[in-house]
Amino acid sequence: MANDPIHQFHIQEFFQIGTIGDTEFHFTNSAFAMGATVAIVAGFLYLATAKNSLIPGRLQSVAELAYEFVAGTLRSSTGKEGMRFFPLVFSLFMFILVANFFGMFPYFMTATSQIIITFLLSMTVMLTVVGYGFAKHGFGFLGLFVPSGVPMAVVPLVSAIEVISFLSRPISLSVRLFGNMLAGHITLKVFAGFVASMASLGAIGVGGAILPLVMTVGLTALEFLVAFLQAYIFTVLTCMYLNDALHPGH
């Protein structure tokens, strides 16, 4: 079972915390991963901003770097009024980033490799977009689906396409993150499994195990890149979708 690449995605239920109807609620390993992620993010940012010095220390530089990075991304795609969403976008970025990195530690769960978690993350974005869009623009928000400058004859067709593209956003957003984390971890596990199984074949096997070992090391580095990249992509797309909520009229 140790070499089963799927094993790492199993939700382990540590203890039950209650039931509603037939539904059982457990404290699981993914819950632990999410809790630890939140604790790390909040603890890090709290400690990093504790000194509030004009010339930042190391921790504060990192926190400021993350702040400037996300704020710059948000500001460049939504403008100044988009900064009202900064706490949400920063939460999403830090949560996904730290959850992805958290999964890189052996024996720890990658919460973002669970499609339900990535789906919830993307739904958080989409509900914010839809909720804010209707609250701010009323039915004018539906102008999002009618691009300006399109001849009246093709408006129904274009609008239909726009609606479909809008509805597929939460799916693409969640599946992208989920698929990347899942595939990366499976690949890593498969190559690491090769090392163990080849090494058990004797002297030739040990020599042959070097190749998958090198691959595993390379893939680990790649996974760290992917962990950051996916958090960034999620953030950028979130900013673009929020821009739709702020300025529906293309």
Place this chain on the structure above:
Amino acid sequence: MTWFISPAHAEDAAPAPASADVPPAPTETHTEVGHEAGGKAPFPPFDTQKFPSQILWYVVFFGLLYLLMKRVLVPRLSTIVEGRAQRIAGDLEEAQRLRIESDKALGTYEKALADAKSAAHAIAQASTDEAKAAATKQRADIEASLAAKLEAAEGRIGEIKAKALGDVNAIAEETAAAVVAALSGHQPSPDEVAKAVSAVATK
């Protein structure tokens, strides 16, 4: 390792009856049913039975993170970053203001320097003119006095010359008298001598 697979599978195989038939011990029932069915467990991330717990914990933890971000962390961060930006902008503005001020001071200083220079120049010019005039006057005075002295000296020279010329007649008379006396042995009268000398001198 089957303990985490079985319940999920049991849900797929017999969801409703399992909980309906044997309400007191649902977990055990699930496990048994799972083993009996012997099918494959769903791919773990698609195991819908585990979704409610994850939704709950996501809401709890992400909600907590969002609240912390909104209330505590982002305000602290933005205070630092925006505060620094404001501080830098303020400092730049102050530096600009001071620069303008110093430029103004420099302008005033340069103007004062130019004024002082021109004043000094004027003073120097005036004193040079004065000194020149004084020197010219002095030179004229000295020249006048020198001319007067020269005139006096020339007068005296003429006097002395006339006197000397007078003396020459007397010496000539004496010499002539002495020469006559020595040649003839006879002392001529002074009148004769004087007559003879003046006759020669006027020639």
